[in-house]
Amino acid sequence: MAAPLATLKAIKSTVRKRISSTLHSLTQDEIKQQTEQVTANLLRQPFFHQSRTVACYLSMPGGEVDTAPLVDAVLQSGKTLFVPRMDPLLKGRMDFLRVYGQDDLATFPAGLWGIREPGECYQGGRRQSDSDNLDLILVPAVAFDHSFGRLGHGKGYYDRFLTQYKATTRNMPLLGKFSFRHGPRIGLALQEQILEGEDVPTNELDWRMDVIVGPNGIIHRPVAERR
Numbered sequence: 710m711a712a713p714l715a716t717l718k719a720i721k722s723t724v725r726k727r728i729s730s731t732l733h734s735l736t737q738d739e740i741k742q743q744t745e746q747v748t749a750n751l752l753r754q755p756f757f758h759q760s761r762t763v764a765c766y767l768s769m770p771g772g773e774v775d776t777a778p779l780v781d782a783v784l785q786s787g788k789t790l791f792v793p794r795m796d797p798l799l800k801g802r803m804d805f806l807r808v809y810g811q812d813d814l815a816t817f818p819a820g821l822w823g824i825r826e827p828g829e830c831y832q833g834g835r836r837q838s839d840s841d842n843l844d845l846i847l848v849p850a851v852a853f854d855h856s857f858g859r860l861g862h863g864k865g866y867y868d869r870f871l872t873q874y875k876a877t878t879r880n881m882p883l884l885g886k887f888s889f890r891h892g893p894r895i896g897l898a899l900q901e902q903i904l905e906g907e908d909v910p911t912n913e914l915d916w917r918m919d920v921i922v923g924p925n926g927i928i929h930r931p932v933a934e935r936r
C-alpha cells in the first residue's frame with residue numbers, strides 16, 4: 710500500500726538531507742571532474758546528436774552536474790536551446806525560454822537558490838507548448854535510482870512541468886534501445902546522486918527518467934517501460 714502523503718513527504722525530506730550533505734562535501738574539483746565525464750558521456754550518445762531542440766537547466770552553485778560545458782556544446786552545434794525560468798507568481802511552476810547564444814546567458818541574473826535565469830525583461834522566444842517540441846529534456850535532481858526514480862528539491866517544478874508538457878508521439882529516428890517517444894527525460898547525475906541498493910521515495914506524481922547519464926556511463930530504461 711502507498712505511504713500516506715505526509716509520511717512520503719517526511720521520508721523524502723530525510724533522504725534529501727542525507728544526500729544533500731554528501732553532495733555538499735564534494736569539492737569543486739570533484740564536481741568539475743565528474744561534470745566533464747557526464748558531459749562527454751552525453752555528447753557521445755546518438756540521441757544527443759540527433760536532437761535539434763534541447764531543454765537544459767542552468768546549474769546551481771554546487772551539488773549538481775554543472776551544465777555550462779553542455780550548454781556551450783548545444784549552442785556551438787547549432788541546436789535550439791531552452792532554459793527554465795521559474796514563475797515568479799505561480800509557486801512550483803516554470804516554463805522554458807529560448808536562448809540564442811552566450812551573449813544572452815551572460816545577461817541572466819542569479820535568482821532563487823543562486824540559479825541563473827532569464828530576467829523579467831528577457832526577450833527570448835517563449836516555448837510554444839504545441840508547436841515547439843523538445844527533443845531532450847535534461848533534468849537535475851538531488852538523487853536518482855536504478856528504477857529511474859527521481860528525488861528533486863521538493864518544490865515540484867520539474868514534475869509539474871513534465872506533467873503539463875505534452876510529449877508528442879512523434880518518434881526520433883529508430884535506434885533500437887535508444888528510440889524514444891518525443892521529449893525523453895534525461896537525468897544528469899554525479900556518482901553520489903545515483904543510489905545503489907536503494908530506491909528514492911516516489912509517488913504517482915513523480916516522473917521517472919528515460920535515461921540517467923552519470924560519470925561512469927549511462928543507464929536507459931527499457932522501451933516497454935517508458936511512458
Ligand SMILES: Nc1nc2c(c(=O)[nH]1)N(C=O)[C@@H](CNc1ccc(C(=O)N[C@@H](CCC(=O)O)C(=O)O)cc1)CN2
Pocket residue numbers: 725726729766767768769773793795803822824849850851861862863864865866867
Ligand atoms: N539548476 C537547477 N535548476 C532548477 C532546479 C534544480 O534542481 N536545479 N529545480 C528543480 O526542480 C527547480 C528549482 N528548485 C529548487 C528548489 C529548492 C532548492 C533548494 O536548495 N532548497 C532548499 C534546500 C532544500 C534541499 O535540501 O534540497 C533551500 O532553500 O535551501 C533548489 C532548487 C527549477 N530549476
Ligand SMILES: Nc1ncnc2c1ncn2[C@@H]1O[C@H](COP(=O)(O)OP(=O)(O)OP(=O)(O)O)[C@@H](O)[C@H]1O
Pocket residue numbers: 721801850859860861862863864865866867868869872914915
Ligand atoms: N504534477 C503535479 N501536479 C501538481 N502538484 C505536483 C505535481 N508534481 C508534484 N507536485 C507537488 O509538488 C510538491 C513537491 O513535490 P516533490 O516532493 O515530488 O518535488 P521534487 O520532485 O522533489 O522537486 P523538484 O521537481 O522541484 O526538484 C508536492 O506537494 C507534490 O504533491
